[in-house]
Structures are given as structure tokens and as C-alpha cells.
Amino acid sequence: MTRPPMPAHRPERVALWRHLRMFRRDILSAQPAKLYRAKMAEFRLPFLQSVMVNTPDLVRLVLQERAGDFPKSGRVREGLRPLLGNSVFVTNGATWARQRRMIDPAFEGGQLKDSFPAMWGATEAMAARLTEGWAEVEALTSHAAADVIFRTLFSVPIEDRAAAEVYTAFRAHQRAAPILNLAAVVPLPRWLPRPMPRRARATAKRIRALITGMTAARAAAIAAGTAPDDLATKIMTTRDPDTGMCFATEEMVDQVAIFFLAGHETSASALAWALYLIATHPDWQAQLAAEAQAIRPHIGGPAPDFSILRQFPRIRDTFREALRLYPPVPMMVREAAQPETFRNRPIAAGAQVIVSPWHMGRNEHIWPDPHAFRPERWQQGSSRAQARDGYIPFSAGPRVCPGAGFAMAEAVLILARLLADWQVHADPARVPIPQAHMTVRAHDGIWLQFQRRELHSNM
Template sequence: MDTAPAPFRPPAPTPRTSPPSMLEMIRIIYRNPLELWGEPSYNQPWILVNGVGGPLIVANDPGLIRHVLIDNVKNYKLATVRQKVLRPILRDGLLTAEGEVWRRSRKAMAPVFTPRHIFGFAAPMLRRAELFAERYDDVDGVVDIAQDMTLLTFDILAETLFSNEIAAEPGSFGHEIERLFETMGRVDPLDILRAPDWLPRFTHIRGRRTMAFFRKIVSDTADMRIARMRKTPDDVPEDFLTLLLRAEGKDGLTRQEVEDNIITFIGAGHETTARALGWTIYCLAEAPWEREPIEAEIDAVLKAEPDPVKWLDRMPLTRAAFEEAMRLYPPAPSINREPIEPETYKTLKIPRGAQVLVMPWVVHRHRKLWDDPNAFLPSRFHPGNREKIDRFQYLPFGAGPRVCIGASFAMQEAVIALAVLMSRFRFDPVAATKPWPVQKLTTQPQGGLPMRVTRR
């Protein structure tokens, strides 16, 4: 008799069965855009509606997604509303820059994220994860895994890309990044209505102090490294920070662009991995039948293979759980584009200036693309199954020329962190573990992820 338990279905908004009023839609978009999507969004290849700010297309069909992000990418720019949210924070960082500025930045950063460099980060990733895990040795109770993963990924980022020379304390950083996303990381109602830029945004006013805090961190971090490069030019780490600063100059990046990219990686770069790690640990805690074989896999690999470079390939079950958590809770839940010229895809007419939304949140839960889409089933990503997934139905890191430059970095970091934590500890839900996914810049667990930590 088959006694396999029913799969765990983690919390998510129930699809709407009727469209919201305009006032309600603005309120939902500000509070939590994940609650906006209705039944058609999870069943149709695309949706075309007349939104508040003009035509709106929700693209779910993998062929249409490929068309927008790759085949006809030259006809698409970053969407206006998206830029109004992100540019005040990141300015000309890699996520928000366009045209020649984006090309210069991408070229300057590419050497850091080659396979050789990524493999070289494995040992410091392991070292930071092991040091971080020590804090649980004396824990006898509940911790907030969401907050802890923010601190862990900050530690890893600081050591690998900045050689521990970020001018910020991890504790204050974690608090301020949460405040930043709570204020400036949300869509302002005036942006939805496409109000003129001279009208002040309430969200931006609330976030000015936090934004100044991050800009000071960035400026101080760059100044510290420049001083070191001048004082001891032969004793400077060849890390992300050094490469960016060396790219500054007449034919490279401006000082402002350097700082914008530093804040992009300190802020948004680590936050996505932190959220994905937290959701993975949560889903496994609620599905112990999925956790047990992963613990066995981790134990076997750590016993036989000390080199963390090889763990990603040697731990397919661990990797699959992380990928499935990113399917259910995509770190970046929306990809927004805007056509420069009108065009047609099959029977869909795409007018100039339309908002084209590729929503990983929706695509990853689409009923025509996935079996039992709301269930946590890591087996989807096991070897033999992973290869059957269309490249454009699973988009945790985006796709096309603007695919996340740090995807390989994040995957290696995640598997190493999970291996270290899960080899030593078990994380279990408590009565207060009732997260609700909320879209800000990332998919965040409202209420945190309080969990009980015990020694294995």
C-alpha cells in the first residue's frame, strides 16, 4: 500500500475570481501585488487588459517569453513603472542601467563571475557558513530563519566579493535593508497612475534616511579600497570591488556607476539568495519526508568529498529542493518590459508603450505548464526530470542578455549553505510559523520564518 504523504502546499494567495475595482487594484499593488492575479492568469497563455496606466500584457507562454526576452529583445526596454521603483535605489546599477551604461557595467563585472572565479569562492563560502552555523550551537529555542539568512548571505557576499571590506555592520545592515524594501522597494500609487515625476512619492520620502544610510556605506567602502590601492598597490585583493574600481575611467565606468553597482550587489544581490534559502528551509521543515533523503545525501557527500566546489554536482536532491523553493517563491517575482515599437506575436497585438509583464510568480504556478503547481515537489528538478522543463517556464534568474550575472554564484552559495546548516541542525516549524508571501523587491515572508533549531 502506498503510504506516501500528500505533498506540502505552502501558503499563497488564492487566485481572484473577479477583477478588482481600480481603487482596489491600486491598494493591492501597493500592499502585495501577488494578491492581484486572477484565475485567467494561471490558465491562459497571455492576458491583455487595459490597465490604469495603459495596455497591460501578462505573458505566460514560454514562446512569448522567449520572444520578448531573446528573439526580439532589441524592441524592448525596461518598463517605465519598474524603473520608477528601482532607479531611485539602484540608479545606474546593473539591474536598472540601459544601453551603453549597461554594456559597460556588464563588461566590467563579467570577469568576476567566470567559472574559475566562482569555484574560487567556494572555500570562503564554506568558511563563512561554518562560522555562521556556530551561533546555533548554544541556541535552545526559536530563531527567525528569514532574518538569519539575510545575515548569512551578507557575510558570504562581504567575504567573497568585497574581501570583508564593506563599511557596515551586518546587524545594522539587515535592519536597514528590510526598511529600504518596506519603503522604496514598493510600487507607489502615483507611479501606477503615471503621474509626473515632479510630484513627490510618499514611499520615497519615507525611505530617504535609509537610502542615505546605504549611499554612505557605498561611498565609504569605495574610499577604503581606493586608499588601500594607493598605499599598497601590490597587496590588494582581486575581487569584485577592485575590478569595479579599476574599470573607472574615461572609457569605463564613472565613479557614480561604480557606486551604483556596489549598492546593487550589496542590496539586491544578496537579498534574493537570502529569501530563497529561507523559503527552502521552511518548505523542507514542513515536508520532513522530503528533508530526510536530503539530509542523508548531505551526510554522505560531506563524509566523502571535502571540496565544496564539487558539492553542487554531488548534491542533486539538495539543489532540487532549492530550485523548487525558487519556483514557488521566485526571489525576483516580476520581469517588466515595454515595447519600443508595436508588433504582433501569433494572434497577440502588442501596442507601443504597453506594459509587458513576465511574472515568474504566475508562470511558475501556471496550470498548463506544471503538474500540481502549488505543491512543493523537489522531484520536478531531480536528474531526468529537470531536463524536461522548458527554459522559459522556469525563470528564477531571468533570461536573455539581462539574465542574472550572479546565477552560478548564487546556486553554489545556496548548496554550500544548506549543506553546512542541515548537516548540523534540524529546523522545525513552531506555532508562530505562519509566513505569508509578499512582493516587495523580492518575495518576502511577512511575519518572518520563526523556527526551532535543534542539533541533529
């Protein structure tokens, strides 16, 4: 049984300049191993106090009980504004609350079922693209997750001209601004100019122009009564119960940009790591493959009923475990709006407060054998308390990811469809090392070999 790969850790003591350089390169390997045990860690710099909270009670305080006192950091906003404008991901206060009131209904349980046929279409398309041999799975899952977003949001497959252009522009943008989001975590003074590279600014503008075209076309179709009943139509026709207003086109463009970004990068990352974990645990893979056969009668036909997902409990637990070990959003940044005292230590107003799904998911005080892949832990009674205390891949509290249910459904479906037909094998000489880019990715990609499953082989 292979141990899931981990990033290297920095030594306990390093010079400030070196630490900052490490931070910029990869925030995961810039952390010392003791953060898997520490209750809190403080980085006191001449220009900024930055504190990582690492106990369930402090995480609950920041994300849930007093979420309003720990708003999204201005640093996150600055870095993401050219692409995301005033999207729900970066706003705070009343604007954020209004946006959530209008977005949340589209992702509620019943509505999720309406998106399922579009997810199925993307899953079948992914299966048709697979071929025997070695493949870099992050590219594969990224393509599939982007297709899911376009089909569920705008009822178009990724081959659609506008969708394909958005996807291509996003990839160029990631290359131009690879640490866009994480720049927010790097503790540099606010006054230090950190302009987005010119190329990234240009790709952000291009993406927004393309999305504006799609959103304006949809607004016209809604007005003409010809719009399909998908997520875009649902969100654009939802009126804020307090003001009676719908999103204006510009504000909707901001939301579409974050649905695309948050919805496809994250799922792609988690799916790729899940496949790697499955490939490196062949006995478990055989059990998952047996479970996945329930999807076989539906292949090539219309979407099965949403309830089919209940037939894949082990696949669901595998994905949960992948999210615990490799949370796509490794760290989240908030700002203390007022002075606080955490564990008898003063926290200044304006201090940066970091919550780390990566460290909570591997916290040695919470999880037995925290760095091991043990999907069966989710079947044990104790997992409920462990999840309550240490499981935050989708965050928690009022800013919890609105797409969590969507992402779980999508992932279980994609994994089941894939494992029904294919065996995946890892190359022991090519171990992927996690690194935090926009999401947690592998340093040199995740390479797996795909082999068509013989129906009568011992799965």
C-alpha cells in the first residue's frame, strides 16, 4: 500500500527573506511539519501580523460563529478583481449577503437533480475521449469539469465555440497568473505594489468579454421566452426577496466568472488526486469497480435517475478522503476587523487570519493516521466527530461553498463512469508532489495508465 505523497516541509527556523521566497514558490512546502500538531502559528513581520488558526474552536469562531468579524481579506479582492470583478467570492457585508440570497436557490437539493442530465452528458463525453495508455489526468479532469460547468450553466458543451474560447483563455490566464489567489496569503505589506502581470490582465479582459457575450445572449433569450431551464436562467431570473431585483448583466458576468473558476479548477484538482489514490490502492480499486457496474446499463443511453448516486457509497467515501488529503483550496484568508485575543495572544485589527483546510484535514490531534489514505474511516461512527472538527474542504459557516453538493454529485458520477470501464495504474517512478497553485496541483502533473477493463477479469 502506497503512502499518499506529501510536500516537503521547511526547517523550523529559516531567515525571513528565505521564508518569503518559499511562500511565493509554494505555500505548502513553505510550512513546517509542526503545523500538523500546532494549535496556532504566528508570523510576526514588521508590517503585518499573520496568524494561522488550527484548532476546531478557533476555526469555528472565524468561519461560523463570528464570520462577520472576519471578512474576506482585501488582499484576496485586489488580486482577483480584474477577473472576478465583484463576484460573491470576493465581496463582503450586505453586497455579499444579497448575492448569496440570489445564488443559493439554484444549488439547493431539488435543483441539483435538474442539473444531473447535463452532468451525465459531460460524463459520457469524457468517457468517449478516453483511450488506452498513459495520460496526464489533471488535463483530463480539467476538461471534464469545465464541460460540466458549461453544460449545467449555459446548456452548451465545451465544444461550443464560445465555451471553447473561454476554456482556452482560462488556461492562458492560469499560465500568466499562476499564483493569483495565493498572492493573498503571502505576507507582504499592503503598500507594496503587486500589479497583475500585463499578460494576465489581458487574458482576464478577454475572458470577461467572452462571458459577457454569453450572458447578454442569455438575457435576450430570457426576455424572448426561449431560454433553456439551466443554472444561468435560474440565477438570472431569481429576484432578491428583499429588493425584488435580479442580477444586472455586469454583476452576473462576475458570478459566471467565479462559477467557472471555482467550479472547474477545484473539481478537476480533487478528481485528479482521487484517481491517483485509487490507482495506488489496487485492492480498493477493485471494490470500487464492482460498485461502479451499477452504471453500466445506462451507458450510451439517457441520464439515469439522480438517486443512482446512492449506489456508490464507497466511491463517495473515496472522494471525501481525497478532499481531506488534498483539499483543492488549501488555505483561506480572512482579516480581523477588530482587535482579538486568540489563545491569550493579542491579534491586531487588520491582522491576516489563515484557516487551512490542508492542515485541519491532516491534524494529528483529530484524525487517526492522518496522512494515510483510509476511505473506510468514513464508515466508522467516530468519523462524524472528526469531520465536524477537522473537515473543511468546502469551508464552513455562511461562506460555505454553495457548489458543495453539486461537486460531490459530479465527482461520484464521473468516478463511477470511469471505473466501470477502466483500470488506472500509477507508475511508482513518477510520484506526483502536491504544490499549491491556484488549487492543489501536482508539480509535474499526475500521470496514470488507462487500461480498458475486461468485463470478466477479476476487477
